[in-house]
Amino acid sequence: MTATRDIVTGAALVALGILMIWIASGFPQIGAMSYGPDLFPRIIASGLILSGLGILLEAARGIAPESEGPRLAALPILILLALVAAFAVLLPLLGFHVAAALALLVAVRIFGGGWTVAGAVAILGPLALHYIFYSVLRVPLPWGLLTPVAW
Template sequence: MTATRDIVTGAALVALGTLMIWIASGFPQIGAMAFGPDLFPRIIASGLILSGLGILLEAARGIAPASEGSRLQALPILILLALVAAFAVLLPVLGFHIAAALALLIAVWVFGGGWPIATAVAPLAPIVLHFVFYSVLRVPLPWGPLTQVAW
């Protein structure tokens, strides 16, 4: 049963990644930029394909997940989905910096990082990500209540 589920999951990830690359190849290119709007979808799709191939390889070798049958096994995925949904809802209201800091604080703590690491990562990572998106990629991010200090 597990091998069949892993084969289906791995094949689905490979198919989804391939579809994402195909769709992203149709995105328009922007002027003289070395990269375009297809860059991040292609990076994510490559990760999906590699993950799918890894799952397929483990299924072919007969490697089963360590903890089968636990009801709490899906909890991390559900928490991650809830965090992504909450981030999407809160982004326009709180702005990128606050919404990302809250999401990171919860994610790092829930996934085992502990409070010291969570409180260190949560305020710093949004600033670094903002620099990458705003200054390097020229993607504006919402500021929310921090609009007065926007740069």
């Protein structure tokens, strides 16, 4: 049963990745930049395809993942999906920096990180991402609550 589930999961990830690349290929190019709005969807899609292929390979080789039981093993993933949905809802309200800090804090704690590490990631992560998007890629991020102190 686990091998069948892994084959279905792996195939679904590969199919989702291919679909994402196909959809992203229709995004318009902006200006004379060598990259456009399709860059990150293609990177994420490539990760999905590679993950799906890895799962398919392990299923074909008969390697079963270690499990704590179906319910306990799925709980962090379900919480992470809810966290992504909450981030999408809170982003326009709180702004990128606050929403990302909260999301990273919760994500690190869910996966076993201590409060010190979670706090450091929650503070440094949004700052690093802001630098990458704003300074390197020239993509503005919503400031939300921090609009009065935006630089």
